[in-house]
Amino acid sequence: MPETRPPLELAGRSLDEIAAAAAARGGPPVERWNPSHCGDSGMRIDREGRWFHDGKRIERDALVRLFASVLRRESDGRHVLVTPVEKLDIAVELAALRITAMTHEGEGEGRRIAFQVSDGTALILGPDHGLRFVDGLPLVTVRGGIEASFERPVWYELAELALASDPPGLWSAGARFPFPLS
Structure with missing residues (x-):
């Protein structure tokens, strides 16, 4: 029986709505x-x-x-x-899932970044859903050690946010994720 629940979409939702929908799913x-x-x-x-x-x-x-x-x-x-x-x-081969879209609210330490995941879920980047780099490729923790890699356009959007701060990095949900330049 195929999955019947529609994927969680980020478009048109606040980060609070996305977080609530992700938790309820x-x-x-x-x-x-x-x-x-x-x-x-x-x-x-x-x-x-x-x-x-x-x-x-x-x-x-x-x-x-x-x-x-x-x-x-x-x-x-x-x-x-x-x-x-x-x-x-x-x-x-690399990661089980993909990040297919993102949105964010706030600035600096108050920023929150939400990701849409290819499994139909969504998450907020932060302490429970960390970002790490393997051989220069970004991976985000989805659940229980399962990670997601990024669709190229989403990765570029995320990199643009990271490179706008000095030193390069991202704040989301109170956590800072350094951004390697090499």
């Missing part, structure tokens, strides 16, 4: 499910956030959102798809 309690490992799913997520099964791209966004809702990152760094009765490995 919830999802399956994958962190509480501990079934036996069943093998490999035959699925992978490439560097651009595209999902594949047995080499064929999964084109239906609702189906990808459904799979993403049962995605979990294990303590050893592996990604798995988990249900109450099975656990299957899934290969992830």
Whole structure:
């Protein structure tokens, strides 16, 4: 059964509305499910956030959102798809999800930055959803160790905000994220 909830959209919403909608959305309690490992799913997520099964791209966004809702990152760094009765490995090349849009309110230390995530959720960059760089590529924590990389236009928009401060960096929800220049 495909995911039936529409993705959370940022457009036309305040950051307070986005935060409330994100908190209310919830999802399956994958962190509480501990079934036996069943093998490999035959699925992978490439560097651009595209999902594949047995080499064929999964084109239906609702189906990808459904799979993403049962995605979990294990303590050893592996990604798995988990249900109450099975656990299957899934290969992830860079990050499991993508940041597809952003909006922000405020300035300096009072700024808050919201991101729309490819799994249909949204988040506010801050202490619970940190930003880090791996080999110069930005990644944001979505949930439970699952990270998202950025669509290029969103990354450029975020970089423009970061480079406008001295030293380069971002404030969001009371947390500061330094911005590497190399």
